[in-house]
Amino acid sequence: MTEPLRLGIAGLGTVGVGVVRILRKHGALLEKRAGRPVVITAVSARSHTKDRGVDLSAYAWEDDPVALARRDDVDVFVEVMGGHDGPAKDATEAALHAGKDVVTANKALLAIHGQELAELAETAGRVIRFEAAVAGGIPVVKALTEGLAGNEITRIMGVMNGSCNYILTRMEDAGLSYEAVFQEANQLGYLEADPQLDVGGIDAGHKLALLASIAFGTQVDFDAVELEGIGSITIDDIRQAADMGYKIKLLGVAQMTGRGLEQRMSPCLVPESSPLGQLQGGTNMVVLEGDAVSQIVLRGPGAGEGPTASAVMGDVMDVARGMRMSTFGQSATTLHKARAARAAVPAPYYLRMELLDKPGALAKIAHALGEAGISIDRMRQYGHQDTNAPVLIVTHKTTRTALEEALADFKSTGVVSGTPVAIRIEAV
């Protein structure tokens, strides 16, 4: 096959422009690797007139991404617009119906409509590739779907939102509050227009749901991801964790349990000496565990023009080379609906609360834990000036259900001020 592979690029933001730059710069290199030219024939974006710093004059222009997706001179529809409904979904469907392959960076679209789109692609005999949707420049979709295809996957974990990791490490390094660093990150443009997508764990949850589908052969089910953001993490939590040899990360974990598929995206304590614990700033990390390989760890930039465009181009090059693959690594018709297991896997927990300075307060808390069947690994009460005493407890392994029982009991003791913070300690 030596005819050119012709791309139509929908979306000319950071990622789209990055893809254009790579294709302009490395045409000869890409042709040598793919055995055929890879070219852009048409592009689409909201504004035709905006200066994006790259020369687009050689490409046909479409105002409407659906029209772009249907063009006869487009073989691959490259969707880098974003949004889980509306034009991105319409154009992706139009592309598949028109017999085009799709390469997308759109995690939300696939996390929410992945199963129906995978089925549509299969019916149309086309592929959907989405390396750029998960962990930016890290080729983790490929590693999981292809590299580890001989493994039963036992667990996947990941720090997959660079903005959250930036906020948490910056809080620690500068000794600043969550609120202060959040404002700072927002001003620096590190956060989505709706910051809750980042700090609420939604964006990272989308990515986790996609990886879980591949890992466990299940229909992607974002609604089943237990989501907890980083908004309640204080600088005190970070310091206490550090004192005990831990770091706090917004960590995604997916694993198949006897009770179903557990998917969580929540702040966790991880050992500071582990690769996850050592991850600083906006970098992403994904840990893949399989029965044969044991564990591999992938680390790299989770966002940005170059890294995301690199991932898009990896998919484009696969298509150019004729390497075709089911969307989630097996026929969409064989993906099963997983039962969602909530809180199935027990773990130790870090608890922080303020106790009223009354005799017997600590005993009441200890008792409530005992009643819930939770034993205590470590407990500290700190010196204090005001009427509340900060107390820190690390439990032995317990289920989330037992823990919530204990937390409810704490309230009825009348000695806890405010809402206790409970953070899972993940064995990584």
Add this chain to the structure above:
Amino acid sequence: MTEPLRLGIAGLGTVGVGVVRILRKHGALLEKRAGRPVVITAVSARSHTKDRGVDLSAYAWEDDPVALARRDDVDVFVEVMGGHDGPAKDATEAALHAGKDVVTANKALLAIHGQELAELAETAGRVIRFEAAVAGGIPVVKALTEGLAGNEITRIMGVMNGSCNYILTRMEDAGLSYEAVFQEANQLGYLEADPQLDVGGIDAGHKLALLASIAFGTQVDFDAVELEGIGSITIDDIRQAADMGYKIKLLGVAQMTGRGLEQRMSPCLVPESSPLGQLQGGTNMVVLEGDAVSQIVLRGPGAGEGPTASAVMGDVMDVARGMRMSTFGQSATTLHKARAARAAVPAPYYLRMELLDKPGALAKIAHALGEAGISIDRMRQYGHQDTNAPVLIVTHKTTRTALEEALADFKSTGVVSGTPVAIRIEAV
């Protein structure tokens, strides 16, 4: 395509048995992922009667791997025998001539005969896949060839011999000499029958040469790898390095320079806070740098039954899924012969030597460095009991050529006892 993919496995050591175990355990899972059954039809090894802990009775037996490679009921020849000539090469060639695809774990074979075998595969319209040959369970060949296919690769680095990394970290942790840990590792069976393959950097050099070919589109050229083993590293070097915030690793580096392709496998100092610096024990790590992605880091088990078999199966699954690829990521006819650049990239160096306890000794050394155009970043002379004073110097960036000039000059000063140790400090 729903007919079974039929494997003939040559070699039933650790890796071969691992592949058999995966196929026996995960038949249904693999079939779902590949869309077709993947089965073993025939096996071959030196001894037919040896008990390997797996039931081989369902598979045809061949004493001769060449006969196995030619069997009509074999689609993929899985070569996990080892050895860069003799039966492994004969059988691989026979397989390609007979129209079989080849999946191999044999780094030596490909590092030495890779170009001719890639050409043969291309003529025969067959593929050679070798994920298991480099860094065990880490899917680094795939990440480099496919995931980063949109990048101009700027540098690759790796700790790719677990035995060497085990020796170096064990020396540090236990405060033992190289000789003591070498004996220990040998007794534990961590080293090759010819330990020089490990500690001399040859095995890791083979792996580096393979990655360099993919990265830079060059004909694999193991002879051009500058090799330096870990045998001259002392516990003192490790401690001095640690004092300065460095770890010593047997590090492979390949990069394209204005003077040609530089490939080095040698002990290097790397910052202890870097991912490479934090790598403990037998784990492998590969760092891939490209102009778009910037840097990704892959970490995982570099050897062992499960991890290596996982890599073999990743390749087998690609073949089963019809995903086919040139051996080194582009047509063998387009791979160019790189000029070998020796010592092209300057770096700071760590120098350790014993000076005779004479007035002006240190000045003579400093003078020799200055004459070679090398400036000194740090210098320490240690207290001592005998007639020799241990001296440690960290230079600013210099070329290896200038350094060797200075080292030659050291001799003529008459104040240096023995041979100075010079270890490159790599920016990672």
